[in-house]
Amino acid sequence: MQNNIFSYHILAKYYDEFQSYSDIESMQNEISESIAQYQQPEIADLGCGTGIFSLALVQQGYKVTALDLSEQMLRVLKAKKAQLPSSFQDNLRIIQADINEYVFPEKQDILLAMTDTLNHLDTEQFVNFFSVAGQNLINDGLLIFDLLKLEYLLGERANQTYFVEFDLPPSDSHYLRNNYGVVDSDELINFDDDIVSDKLFGEQNPAVSMIWENEWLENEQIAISNLTFFERVADSKQYLRFFDQIIEYYHDLENIEQIFCNKFTLKKSIDFPERRLFILQKISDCQ
Structure with missing residues (x-):
């Protein structure tokens, strides 16, 4: 990569x-x-x-x-x-x-x-x-x-949004701070409201959830993926929110x-x- x-x-x-x-x-x-x-x-x-x-x-x-x-x-x-x-x-x-x-x-x-x-x-x-x-x-x-392949980029990846859950053990903020450097106060989110939490994560309260937003730039032949992760802090209703972006170029x-x-x-x-x-x-x- x-x-x-x-x-x-x-x-x-x-x-x-x-x-x-x-x-x-x-x-x-x-x-x-x-x-x-x-x-x-x-x-x-x-x-x-x-x-x-x-x-x-x-x-x-x-x-x-x-x-x-x-x-x-x-x-x-x-x-x-x-x-x-x-x-x-x-x-x-x-x-x-x-x-x-x-x-x-x-x-x-x-x-x-x-x-x-x-x-x-x-x-x-x-x-x-x-x-x-x-x-x-x-x-x-x-x-x-x-x-x-172009048909894949125009299909599953063109202006589509996906919600993904990962079956991984929850982390703690110290692990992420030490290994990824992504934890500061504005990224730690409280979901004390069960209604809000259930709408976003469902009743299973997964360790990690992700919103995967895709955009296809036709003129440039570029696929952009904007990723928003919510990772649950162990034994709490707090989630770490962090972002990533992937840019991929189509080659004929x-x-x-x-x-x-x-x-x-x-x-x-x-x-x-x-x-x-x-x-x-x-x-x-x-x-």
């Missing part, structure tokens, strides 16, 4: 709850099939986020370098890594860096950029990404990434080959409900 890095300051904590795991599991299978031809490949997961793909590959026995610019996302990934058996932990290296600037000391066999990573790049950054990826890949190495899936045609060949593309998966191979001797 790259371009608007501070967008994931809050969302990182809940990021995994957003993912469509039916799509992800299918894409993971495609990735595993594609990289099976490589013997002990060097794999880098660019814009790794909380490590959904990195961890899956590590548990298959691969060595992975997970790279992201977001300190908050990597904090979640490091916590997940700590729960792995030590043999798996040794196979996961975590780096905080910009995917459009970082050059690996040794060229990689496989580069991944999954779950909308490249939709966080504007057009100029998107074009530059393929140049940097070419520098970081061996000849005939694979670049695997997904992009959001039909003309994408014009961007990478001199550096990569398209081996395969696969449509999923929300995204299209691309598997590219670096052209030999292309820098």
Whole structure:
């Protein structure tokens, strides 16, 4: 997750709850099939986020370098890594860096950029990404990434508002203050009125609720998500309110080959409900 890095300051904590795991599991299978031809490949997961793909590959026995610019996302990934058996932990290296600037000391066999990573790049950054990826890949190495489909952005994400509840244990303000830096007096809200509380949160009084407001800017081909979180303080009727915003850029899936045609060949593309998966191979001797 790259371009608007501070967008994931809050969302990182809940990021995994957003993912469509039916799509992800299918894409993971495609990735595993594609990289099976490589013997002990060097794999880098660019814009790794909380490590959904990195961890899956590590548990298959691969060595992975997970790279992201977001300190908050990597904090979640490091916590997940700590729960792995030590043999798996040794196979996961975590780096905080910009995917459009970082050059690996040794060229990689496989580069991944999954779950909308490249939709966080504007057009100029998107074009530059393929140049940097070419520098970081061996000849005939694979670049695997997904992009959001226009029909998804125009449907589920265009000017739609969703109310989401998370089944997570409630936090206390000290945890959020120490780890996220979001707690000050005007963000701590009392819902002593049960009628107001029930209308907003329902009778279940969930630990975390979120209002997800989407906006589609047609001329700019940009999707904006404004997120308002209410996190219940343990054993109270107080909620912490905090905000996040995600900006994603649509990249024309039909003309994408014009961007990478001199550096990569398209081996395969696969449509999923929300995204299209691309598997590219670096052209030999292309820098």
